[in-house]
Amino acid sequence: MTDASIIFQGETLTLDRSGALYVEAQNILVFSDLHFEKGSSFVRRGLTLPPYDSRKTLSRMQEVIARYRPQTILALGDSFHDNAARERLDDQEVATIRAITTAHDFIWVLGNHDPEPPEDLGGKIAGEVSLGGLMLRHEPEPGAAPGEIIGHFHPCAAIRSRGRHLRRPCFVTDGMRLVLPSFGAYTGGLNVLDDAFAPVFSGPLHVFLLGREGSFKMSEKKLLPDRASAFAQANRAR
């Protein structure tokens, strides 16, 4: 077990390899950006992606919950990919969600994708949750006091080692704000070096990459920016 543990604004936080955050003192487990039914949302664009992402996200959640046995669980916004996501969940998935929300104090924090999360799945709904010195919400608030924990950005970091390129979701913090990686099975990521992060952080970055055997701290110097892969438009042979 080598999940990184940090002291952030006086609180001991475990940065789980799965991308979930565990707040030890309060026995709270936080998942961000679950994006249930993201896969099936593509069908409107004519793409029939494998519709098993909610299922996979739920089974991963259950695995982490079993390890930490938290009293409270927080879904930090964008839990549902769109307002119609609830209808697209099947009975089995709905039952799993209800089981989780019944067995714990469960809070759905609002996100930009789910400003009106479904009310028939159990749990409470909140705009933000304050926890001692910590403030948990989906998106950053300008000028927020130190201790803000957010999701929304789906942070990822890329490194190179032994001649190989590796890009993984990550936790990222400057000691004032902490951004959680997205937990949903189909959620991609935004490189922490992207301009979009500039207003979020003010100090040097501490980045923790997710691996199968733990979360690993990476020095900022090792991080690489993304390039958009320039896919050749069509083959020259044509």
Next chain:
Amino acid sequence: MTSPVDALDRRSADSALSTVLLPPVFQDWFKAQGWRPRAHQLELLERAGNGLSSLLIAPTGGGKTLAGFLPTLTDLASRPPRKPGMAKTRIHTLYISPLKALAVDIARNLERPVSEMGLPISIETRTGDTPPSRRQRQRHNPPDILLTTPEQLALLLSHKSARDMFRDLKFVVLDELHALIDSKRGELLSLGLARLTRLAPGLCRIGLSATVAHPEELRAFLLPQKSGAPLRLATLVRGAAGAVPEVNVLSSEEHIPWSGHSARHAAPEILNTIKGARIALIFVNTRSQAELIFQELWRLNEEGLPIALHHGSLSVEQRRKVESAMTRGELRAVVCTSTLDLGIDWGEVDLVVNVGAPKGASRLLQRIGRANHRWDEPSRALLIPSNRFEVLECEAAREAAVNNVLDGNPPRKGGLDVLAQHVLGMACAEPFDVAELFEEVASAKPYHDLTMETFERVIGFVTNGGYALKTYERFRRLAKTPDGKFRVAHPSVAQKYRLNVGTIVAAPLIKVRVVKQRPQKDGRPGKPLFRGGRYLGEVEEYFIDQMAPGDTFIFAGHLLRFEGLSETECYVTYAKGEEPKIPAFMGGKFPLSTYLSARVRAILADETTWGALPPQITEWLSLQKWKSVLPKSDQMLIETFPRGGRFYLVCYPFEGRLAHQSLGMLLTRRFERLGLHPLGFVANEYALSIWGLRDLSGIDMGQLFDEDMMGDDLEAWLAESTLMKRTFRDCAVIAGLIEQRFPGQEKTSRQMTISSDLLYDVLHEHEPDHILMQATWNDASAGLLDLGRLGDLLKRIKGHLLLKKLDQISPLAVPVMLEIGRVPIFGEANEEILKDAAEDLIAEAMRLD
């Protein structure tokens, strides 16, 4: 041998035949050129006249193209002139080529006889470069002869107008069929051909091909097949074989390297042979080899011979410049990759130099064939091995070329991803009946063995993804008509299909641009200016991935310094010096052929054949015999030895790098299970080396190399294999599950798109039997993972393992051992990379604030 008398008879017979078959205007034209129609040209014409489809196999320069078009031209010449008020004409002949440049070239060549004979025939090309207005017009007012590519044919067939457009089609000419048949493009073409036959039942098909090992494959490809019945074969017409080529293997005076692929040692000798030839084509296997050799030749080229460089990564303008200089005869040599394997006739080439491993006998023969200015003069070729094992491979290939022995790939089974794309295209054209379309599809040779059950699953996939547990009921791409046929559910589906047609999934590429260096300050160069600059070409993204600013590499004939990256471009400056820091090794795409592999093993085993080898090599092999052992041709040698605190196992399967990599992955897993702590492995075309911290000599090798490796170990590896995921991405794009991303869309779509790796993970866990997983598996086992070959190897070596425990490295093991450190250690140990790079394995809480 033909006796002079036979030849005379044959000639008079030919001239009699040509009087019968060729209209007078054609006879006059031939006479005016000072030509006589060749036997195969007339034979093909006669068969076509009887409505028989044929495969013509003839060497380059044998008048193959004209032969392919004679039936068309004579038929169109006899067409009564069109009177005003007569119905418009439709396409008479369709010509399909693997290269758009070739289609354009052929159109030009065809114009000449047509205009010289004054024939009223319209000829047009249609490629990706054809402007939309002309394409539109072509659909409503088509030419007599249309020259195009497999993708464009698929597009034409997806329109409702296809039925009318191709109704009167009489001939389809498939050029360079040998090159198309081994690819997904060939599968797409086979399905298009099946549809054409449906629209024009009397269609006559003419295939043109270089010499191949299994002409039956191509002959079967040309004819519509019947499900469950034996294969039907098109008739075969053979052009006179060219003269036996003169092939030599360079017996270098220099020291032949143990490993590596630069062939730098042979550069002076290559330059000398160029001096002795009119125009030489210098073929290499990879872009980086081309760059290195080109650089090296120019370093030595004191006379300033015009030597050029040509490979697929260079900018189009640069390639065109070289091509036209070549046609004008201004060049003495061109260093090139397989981009010049095909097609366009360069005329004066009289020498082919093949640098590095020939990989396959047929491949080599086709390259050698580029050097026949005149088809009845022998082609001259020189093979340059770049390392010691390649000497053996070159010798095996030389024997094969001189004896005209060919090797071929096993026939391809039609890809289900390509089929899915085609099914959607057919639904775009008009509603289809499942049973009818099945019959049509199964008439294409690659899909001959398709079952109705699989076909229905493909239709299910096209309709709504075809998932077992959940369905997309509300959005279906295909809907049913009242009479039970399938049609597209919405016009946008057809639109999307047309944007994504084709089977070539482009690799991510980065543009290379030369930027300016700011003037020097205090003797040090200033920072580069990231503006403007010359565009040199494109390189693979993964190549750039390994570079840090300041690293040097060779590209487009220059030594370049990597300066930085933008989203789609990499900035470089010209660098000084000779040695690039990044050697850029990249194995060729093609593995050593099974035939050559067997020949190399035979040479190794039989000392009496060593006479043809350079003394350095016989010395090396004798030393191996003395210090270790040489395996018999049916044996696989396994050596174990300690070295530098580690224990090595080196085996010699000779099955190509891809199969060896797969073997390495699987053996590593087995070692892990046995508690042997493997540390890594490297593979080359001939051997595989694995090492760890424990002595490996005591293990039961029979058990280690047992065929059951292809069971659970394989299953477990595939779940996370990056090669498998890469294959899945390609299948998913072709089948239309995800869209290929285009430049410019990147930024906006990055967060919206879902990486295909995530889709693979989810599908592997929840529906491993999905039709796309099946398609991925089929492709990967024949392609990147080469599992078919690995399976054959394990079968072949069962009970034929030759073990040798050594105290030190053997002579034969040196080449693969030298690869360690030179190529990235293969493996998928992402976790290890993470741990390596991590600052510390945070054991205790760490304070940030």
